[in-house]
């Protein structure tokens with residue numbers, strides 16, 4: 001059994017090897033002999049460029065609809081985990097995206113948590129809603145709906161069709177920083193808001209119709225790094241910024257390289273995004289991960305709308321945001 005070395009025993013140590021052994025017993029490591037460096041010259045690009053297809057996710061969700069209900073699952077969702085080594089959860093370092101489906105008549109019970117969340121609605125019929133802090137908010141395709149830190153939220157579907165959407169959360173960041181809290185809501189049904197019709201009069205929703213009007217009025221920047229774009233919120237949430245991008249057909253956007261992590265979700269159209277030399281051909285509902293420091297650019301094949309979900313607010317507030325035009329050409 002190892003004995004804790006005294007000051008005198010440490011001071012008498014005759015070799016470095018012996019010193020390392022004694023230090024190890026008191027949880028101290030020699031900074032000059034680390035196995036791996038602690039600092040490096042530029043971001044390591046730990047997370048990989050990646051692409052997920054809505055078509056495939058829909059098939060899998062339809063199977064899950066037969067195989068598991070919302071009583072058991074709480075959320076019937078499919079996590080888009082980055083294929084980087086040793087990763088089984090995050091889509092990029094700080095955020096995770098997931099496809100989710102709720103069937104007619106189902107209620108995904110309410111809960112709240114410190115991670116910030118938002119959803120981008122892909123396919124739904126009137127009657128599908130999210131109840132946020134007791135208020136039913138209608139979910140229509142192209143809408144973006146926020147459930148920030150500690151807001152209670154459950155999902156209901158009174159329509160006749162399955163509803164599909166994309167979730168984005170800052171759970172990986174909260175796991176890293178540790179302030180995780182979660183609790184189920186006391187109400188186990190949507191009785192709280194009764195038969196009230198779902199509304200869009202809420203600070204938590206960015207309706208597609210409003211976003212399109214704002215895009216029409218925005219300064220055209222088809223060749224800018226994010227095409228013509230507007231920000232939803234300022235930022236939408238403490239840790240996540242949202243930007244709706246309109247891409248013009250066959251215009252290549254300027255490449256950008258940033259310490260922020262970006263996830264792109266296709267609201268409309270088709271095109272491609274090239275991330276650090278890997279080209280991904282996307283269609284509506286697809287998701288592309290452009291992790292930190294991966295240079296990337298877009299080219300739409302037809303009029304396209306793409307939602308950019310980014311941890312820029314985190315990087316900016318902490319003084320870590322660096323953005324540059326990458327050295328290499330397209």
Ligand SMILES: [Fe+2]
Nearest residue numbers: 111113117153
């Ligand atoms: Fe949640």
